[in-house]
Amino acid sequence: MGRKLGIDYGLTRTGIAITDLLGITAQGLETINNNGSDKVILRRLAEIVEEYEVDTFVIGNPINMNGTESERSKQTDEFIHKLKSRFNTIPVIKIDERLTTVEAHKTMNYLNINNHKKRGIVDTIAAVYILEGYINKK
Template identity: 40%
Template sequence: MKRYMGLDYGDKQIGVAVSDELGWTAQGLTVLRNSRDERVLNDIVNLVKEWNVGELIVGLPKNMNGTVGPRGQLAMEFAETLKAAVAIPVHLWDERLTTVSAERMLIEADVSRKKRKGVVDRIAAALILQNYIDSKTSKR
């Protein structure tokens, strides 16, 4: 079975998470610097190969009313670019409030502001991926 990979696309960083081999749970993997060029695409392609990923899930930041704003548009364009770079399905997934949830989890765990900055995108990617996995599991 191939793994899922979740991406939390941001202006400066891209949080990356992968599923376990059975596709049941998501774990934060790393944070990539968003260079907005071939380098970040190559990094993702290499991670896809290294982790035997079969599907990519890109977080789509929607407004609270469900509309897609400028940040969502950037995520959609990134997903289209990814589709051309990888030979696997790329899905967009509604990620409303995942970064807020990730921040809240870290604050509750008493993680310092400095340390939170380094892991919040990775945790947000894991939340996006876990929500996607849970939606697929509930349909089975």
């Protein structure tokens, strides 16, 4: 059984989280600074997939609070298409990510993480919340 990989996709930064071998817990792995390049993300994901034997991608769907599609969700769908093309044997599961970034900021505020460090880890923490949401629904 492979690991699940959580993705908080963004045009500038993309947070990555991974499950343990049993698929019970999620840990933050890294934030990919992609600066608008999906190729950078896909290249790094290829390395992660090989290293961690990933068998499922779980990506957050940034829909609006009223449940409608946002501009970011359209961009995420475009990335999912690229992800499926590059990794055609690995399923991609899209889940609601509303408020994951808000929760990530709350967590960092609670832990007194300074603003400079927040930028580097908020997306990774959001990816953990996305992956935990998937694990908890199973």
